[in-house]
Amino acid sequence: MIRLFATDLDGTLLKRGNIIKQEDIDAIGRLHEQQIDFAVATGRMERDIIRISQEIKHDAHRISQNGAFAHTKNNDVILANTFDVATSKALHKAVSAFTTPFCITTADEAYISFKTPEIKAMDDYAYFPIVEGVDFEDDYNDEFLPSRYMLIGDEKDILNSQKQIDEAFHEVSESYQSDPRCVDIVPKGVSKAAGLTALAKHLHIELHEIAVIGDSFNDIPMFNMTPHSFAMSTAPKTVQQQAAHVVDDVFEAIDFIQSKVSTS
Missing domain, CATH: 3.40.50.1000 (HAD superfamily/HAD-like)
Known part of the structure; x- marks a missing residue:
């Protein structure tokens, strides 16, 4: 049943x-x-x-x-579930090294490194437009922690980036391809x-x-x-x-x- x-x-x-x-x-x-x-x-x-x-x-x-x-x-x-402060800072630095846009979500908000024309077009259909700007690598604390990092772009590029992230952070994170143009990085488990x-x-x-x-x-x-x-x-x-x-x-x-x- x-x-x-x-x-x-x-x-x-x-x-x-x-x-x-x-x-x-x-x-x-x-x-x-x-x-x-x-x-x-x-x-x-x-x-x-x-x-x-x-x-x-x-x-x-x-x-x-x-x-x-x-x-x-x-x-x-x-x-x-969120990443801890140390992991958050390390992941933030790692995804910032890629040329593709990346998104960071907390329990309450979503932020993106920069908005491409494609992402700006998506804002027209979003229930809550994403906030542009992720200049808070040093601001993580117990009250402000991410639950997910997202890599956005051409499938080949983001899958290559996903492989690098998995190799470096496999002990504390997992990743999923949630869309042909999006990879999600979340806490282990x-x-x-x-x-x-x-x-x-x-x-x-x-x-x-x-x-x-x-x-x-x-x-x-x-x-x-x-x-x-x-x-x-x-x-x-x-x-x-x-x-x-x-x-x-x-x-x-x-x-x-x-x-x-x-x-x-």
């Missing part, structure tokens, strides 16, 4: 231009009718999930920044799967009672934690191969699990 349905945002529930299909919104509404809980697991920040939940008029448990933070829909804090596992424990839900859907490499840990996994048909083939099912839309996955619930 499925007791929790978790969806990624960008490229999954959230289409280009921050569009959510009405069929998906309606399907999320039907989850409540069968007492299936709803969660969002995304690389985006918690504030984005809150805004989207308000727009679709459905509360959600919130796994944000690829699992760095986890909150229940009642605002209970389950996880809050952080993943959407870890965030969902902590949430499931808090809600007294077994992992096999969770269904998940996503479209990118950072969703693969979710796919591996439960037999009820769905990849979007727009996902890279290597991502699709890690999921139990491939669908075109979120509502198709919800319809599938609801048909299983109704016949069980």
Whole structure:
């Protein structure tokens, strides 16, 4: 029996231009009718999930920044992972050495080294425009710590940079390609799967009672934690191969699990 349905945002529930299909919104509404809980697991920040939940008029448990933070829909804090001061300074210096733009997120804000025309265009669709300027390498303290560094640019360039970061910081960080043009660097042990596992424990839900859907490499840990996994048909083939099912839309996955619930 499925007791929790978790969806990624960008490229999954959230289409280009921050569009959510009405069929998906309606399907999320039907989850409540069968007492299936709803969660969002995304690389985006918690504030984005809150805004989207308000727009679709459905509360959600919130796994944000690829699992760095986890909150229940009642605002209970389950996880809050950041880098320590020394690691933050070292990573800041390392990513500053690359020529591609890099982004730094804390629990409350997102900063970028410089805005390319592409990034400026993205601001038009962002719920919260990113802040330009990262001149705070020496300002990290226990009250101001990053939860994620992001490398942005051509896939070949950022993957090469990712390799260098992994070699230098593998003991304290992990990295994921969250988009063909974006690599996320997060504290060791952080993943959407870890965030969902902590949430499931808090809600007294077994992992096999969770269904998940996503479209990118950072969703693969979710796919591996439960037999009820769905990849979007727009996902890279290597991502699709890690999921139990491939669908075109979120509502198709919800319809599938609801048909299983109704016949069980």
